[in-house]
Amino acid sequence: MSILVVGEHDNATIKGGTLNAVTAAAVISLFTGGETHLLIAGHNAQSVAEAGTKIAGVSKVLLADAPHLAEGLAENVEATVLSIANGYSHIVLPATAYGKSIAPRIAARLDVAQMSDIIAVESADTFVRPVYAGNVIATVRSGDSTKVVTVRTTGFDAAATDGGSASIEKIAAAPDAGVSQFLNRQVTKLDRPELTSADVVVSGGRGLGSAENYTRILEPLADKLGGALGASRAAVDAGFVPNDYQVGQTGKIVAPELYIAVGISGAIQHLAGMKDSKVIVAVNKDAEAPIFSVADYGVVDDLFVAVPEWVDLLSQ
Amino acid sequence: MRVIVAVKRVVDYNVKVRVRSDGGGVDIANVKMSMNPFDEIAVEEAVRLKEAGVAAEVVVVSAGVAQCQETLRTALAMGADRAILIETNEELQPLAVAKLLNAIVDKEQPQLIIFGKQAIDDDSNQTGQMMAALASLPQATFASRLQIADGRAIVSREIDGGAETLSLALPAVVTTDLRLNEPRYVTLPNLMKAKKKPMETVRPEDLAVDVRPRLTTLRLAEPPKRCAGVIVPDVKTLVEKLKSEAKVL
Amino acid sequence: MNFDLNEDQQSIKASIEKVCEKFDDEYWLERDRSGEFPHDFHQTLAENGWLGIAMSPEYGGSGLGMTEAAVMMQTISASGAGLSGASAVHMNIFGLNPVQVFGSSAQKNRFLPPLIRGEDKACFAVTEPDAGLDTTHLKTQAVREGDHYVVTGRKIWISTAQVANKMLIIARTTALEKAAKPTDGLSLFYTDLDRSRVEVREIEKMGRKAVDSNMLFIDGLRVPIDDMIGEEGHGFKYLLHGLNPERILIASEAIGLGQAALRRATQYAKERVVFGRPIGQNQAIQHPLAQAWMQLEAANLMVMKAATLYDSGKPCGAEANSAKYLAAEAAFQSCQTAIATLGGMGYAKEYHVERYLRESFIPRLAPVSPQMIMCFIAEKVLGLPKSY
Numbered sequence: 009m010s011i012l013v014v015g016e017h018d019n020a021t022i023k024g025g026t027l028n029a030v031t032a033a034a035v036i037s038l039f040t041g042g043e044t045h046l047l048i049a050g051h052n053a054q055s056v057a058e059a060g061t062k063i064a065g066v067s068k069v070l071l072a073d074a075p076h077l078a079e080g081l082a083e084n085v086e087a088t089v090l091s092i093a094n095g096y097s098h099i100v101l102p103a104t105a106y107g108k109s110i111a112p113r114i115a116a117r118l119d120v121a122q123m124s125d126i127i128a129v130e131s132a133d134t135f136v137r138p139v140y141a142g143n144v145i146a147t148v149r150s151g152d153s154t155k156v157v158t159v160r161t162t163g164f165d166a167a168a169t170d171g172g173s174a175s176i177e178k179i180a181a182a183p184d185a186g187v188s189q190f191l192n193r194q195v196t197k198l199d200r201p202e203l204t205s206a207d208v209v210v211s212g213g214r215g216l217g218s219a220e221n222y223t224r225i226l227e228p229l230a231d232k233l234g235g236a237l238g239a240s241r242a243a244v245d246a247g248f249v250p251n252d253y254q255v256g257q258t259g260k261i262v263a264p265e266l267y268i269a270v271g272i273s274g275a276i277q278h279l280a281g282m283k284d285s286k287v288i289v290a291v292n293k294d295a296e297a298p299i300f301s302v303a304d305y306g307v308v309d310d311l312f313v314a315v316p317e318w319v320d321l322l323s324q
Numbered sequence: 325m326r327v328i329v330a331v332k333r334v335v336d337y338n339v340k341v342r343v344r345s346d347g348g349g350v351d352i353a354n355v356k357m358s359m360n361p362f363d364e365i366a367v368e369e370a371v372r373l374k375e376a377g378v379a380a381e382v383v384v385v386s387a388g389v390a391q392c393q394e395t396l397r398t399a400l401a402m403g404a405d406r407a408i409l410i411e412t413n414e415e416l417q418p419l420a421v422a423k424l425l426n427a428i429v430d431k432e433q434p435q436l437i438i439f440g441k442q443a444i445d446d447d448s449n450q451t452g453q454m455m456a457a458l459a460s461l462p463q464a465t466f467a468s469r470l471q472i473a474d475g476r477a478i479v480s481r482e483i484d485g486g487a488e489t490l491s492l493a494l495p496a497v498v499t500t501d502l503r504l505n506e507p508r509y510v511t512l513p514n515l516m517k518a519k520k521k522p523m524e525t526v527r528p529e530d531l532a533v534d535v536r537p538r539l540t541t542l543r544l545a546e547p548p549k550r551c552a553g554v555i556v557p558d559v560k561t562l563v564e565k566l567k568s569e570a571k572v573l
Numbered sequence: 574m575n576f577d578l579n580e581d582q583q584s585i586k587a588s589i590e591k592v593c594e595k596f597d598d599e600y601w602l603e604r605d606r607s608g609e610f611p612h613d614f615h616q617t618l619a620e621n622g623w624l625g626i627a628m629s630p631e632y633g634g635s636g637l638g639m640t641e642a643a644v645m646m647q648t649i650s651a652s653g654a655g656l657s658g659a660s661a662v663h664m665n666i667f668g669l670n671p672v673q674v675f676g677s678s679a680q681k682n683r684f685l686p687p688l689i690r691g692e693d694k695a696c697f698a699v700t701e702p703d704a705g706l707d708t709t710h711l712k713t714q715a716v717r718e719g720d721h722y723v724v725t726g727r728k729i730w731i732s733t734a735q736v737a738n739k740m741l742i743i744a745r746t747t748a749l750e751k752a753a754k755p756t757d758g759l760s761l762f763y764t765d766l767d768r769s770r771v772e773v774r775e776i777e778k779m780g781r782k783a784v785d786s787n788m789l790f791i792d793g794l795r796v797p798i799d800d801m802i803g804e805e806g807h808g809f810k811y812l813l814h815g816l817n818p819e820r821i822l823i824a825s826e827a828i829g830l831g832q833a834a835l836r837r838a839t840q841y842a843k844e845r846v847v848f849g850r851p852i853g854q855n856q857a858i859q860h861p862l863a864q865a866w867m868q869l870e871a872a873n874l875m876v877m878k879a880a881t882l883y884d885s886g887k888p889c890g891a892e893a894n895s896a897k898y899l900a901a902e903a904a905f906q907s908c909q910t911a912i913a914t915l916g917g918m919g920y921a922k923e924y925h926v927e928r929y930l931r932e933s934f935i936p937r938l939a940p941v942s943p944q945m946i947m948c949f950i951a952e953k954v955l956g957l958p959k960s961y
Contacts, residue, residue: 079488081490082453082463082465083462083463086457104484105465105466105481105482105483105484106483106484108449108453108465109453109463109465109466110453111450111453112418112422112449112450112451112452112453112454112457113453113454113456113457113463114457115419115450115454116419116422116453116454116455116457116458117457117458119419120419120538121417121418121419121537121538121539122418122419122448122450122454123539124447124448124449124450125447125449134542138447138547139445139446139447139544140335140341140350140444140445140447141444141447142547143340143341143546143547144341144343144350144544144545144546144547145544145545145546145547146541146543146544147541147542147543147544147545148539148540148541148542149539149540149542150538150539151538151539151540152538185460185462186493187460187461187462187492187493187496188462188463188464188490188491188492188493188496189490189491189492190488190489190490191478191488191489191490191491192488192489193483193486193487193488193489194486194487194488195485195486196485196486202484202485204484208572233573251468251482251487251502251503252482252484252485252486252487257444257447260484265572266566266570266572266573276340277337283547283550286572287566287570287572288553289562289566295555300552300555301552302550302552303552303553304553304554304570305553305554305555305556305562305565305566305570306553306554306555306556307555307556307558307559307562308555309558309559314559317559317560318559318562318563321559321560321563322563322573
């Protein structure tokens, strides 16, 4: 039996999390021998389906196209997935806001359990996932006939976006459930990389003291390093940055190549969001800050001195 | 309008849990337990709807061991009207809880069901969505703003990269995100008043729900320890090391 | 014999813990530095109905007992707020007990609701420079003049007088020589703290800077006769009503303080690695911490026993005094041990334990010295001859 990946997209391009989900599916298929199919449910999303055919590891792209699928409404995507769910041993979604909203609906309708945020595949029915804010790693096995999983994007590399040569099969979209309506969307304008997929993250905490300082001190560093901007919950709560900058247990989970924590003390809940980064640098004037216990490189100094100094050095 | 709020009793978010040496479970004996923080937000939102005259009754529901009564009592002290405990010692997983809540929803016929987006012990983020699907109801997850207008729920939800607004027909399911509201403190007078509020206990069998777990936890382990690194004397050394040693610059 | 906290008490503990979460150690460290009264902390407790925990519902209180009040005060102290947090509200919890028991209906309606709501802050003016334990020899006089008493005298160690607007004050209305017995002739008043007639001078102290202690110079303070509680000359008897609750509460606050110190020390002992092992693995570190735990637990049992007796209307003098003694000594030991456990860091303000130690002297010394308590037990419990 095959593995179905429900792809996330905006009707124009595939979103990064889908590529990590495809990789997870590929690992599962090592155990099952099944193919990986990618479902694109959207509207006027032909280009997305075409991009999907080129993803390494995808054997078939299923395209469901209807106006009521345009905005990714969970009830409608769920219904479309259910219409084809029968043939699949595994249904895989990225653990993004999109995937997290839809996957449980599918699982419930199939009367099966779901395993959320998997970070590894141990076998066809056994998966590894973090609990207690990542302080405990659980290995769980599902006894259900269909396994529904959401994939923590930082747990798997992104599949290559070329090399694949899948075919596109058009499928009928399930009818509009008609119970929810998309009104509008505000995307935080980004002219720097997206937090969850950036290679470098420059993250600020309460130590910055104000929104103005956050911008003044961190943006130059992020610009120089081509990095995304993140923040601790304290900084978000203090109004320095919008909500979606938050890195932590209940914010974004990131694992960039380089994570720079500036003026962040390192509460457990924040560490849960970044401890899998390849290299962690911490800048904090408090030598006892917990962040130093996970930082590969620590600078105990006033951030208002150290960060500008760093930017200077990079400019030379 | 009746609102149902699901609450879960979990290990307090300040507690750092430890895995038992046999890897078979997490050591939670004598550990402080509290209402799941996202569920507190859910209760708060429901109580605010009542105070605004939008909701007529707020019913809180919890499933689990007898001590969940404490959690329900806290919810009553926050302003909920009535509590239902679905008492069982069985390990409850999201699908089972969704089915139990669905049975309650079927009986109580609320117009709105509010869940916390995830429980901070299991971090599954499933129960609200599952219940919505079982009842064929619309959902809005990760709500940061909720309004009821013209028989619909207008919900702003936090998504990757921003926020979006949905309009849902009622009855609907909403799961709360952190920024929806700041839960009130329980006042002592309300704590005392809560003692008089009704708390009903039922069992899963009474609701004809099979709660047997579907997932088996094979083992639990602490994550591989990240070794502490070095404190560098200055930024110049940092940049050098990042270039030559870590090779990230 | 059930030693568990009941449901209400557990709920109270959990709810207070939540309130105190926002007022963390950094907040109290800052208060200790600046000496600023924790108004927002007091306000938060007042708004949420906690000040009236042991006051009658008729006036806005919740009518619970000293046991619940003790749980609340212990929880506040144990959060790390210590005596700074506890003393900010302590007076409001039991202090007006004499008013509640002996005041007229009109007085109770006038005095209790604003205090419970947190609108009034009251200080408790009993002790004098020359009359501490020896209350009957106090010299502040209240002389009747028409529909007022005119009060003149000095008081010392009056907490919160910098921020209070009301004062519960005891003064002599009948001279000692003329009184039938020394405990006669004292009268109790609850009145406005008129700063044009009362000079409040703060005393710089070892610890608990956030909650001021003061010397009061009272010079012709005019107190309306309607502010006199109960009958003239019977004030001492009324005061006695508040003594045991005061001891119970300060004992519970001491326990909390000791627990805060123990918590910090234990955490440190787990994390601090020296010679390749956490220092908590060494018996010389473990054993004093274990002793601290045992002593605090034992003292707590005495506190709870005293509170239970008080709430049942039974005599509790021996238990209340013993609780104060045991709790204060246990807290002191715990705080000292905490500093020793933290080593050099224990001496640094940012590790908080030195602040706890500085505060731990308060329950040792006040409201009554350990030596007086020992005399009391020797005399009243063991029946030994009075030594003074």
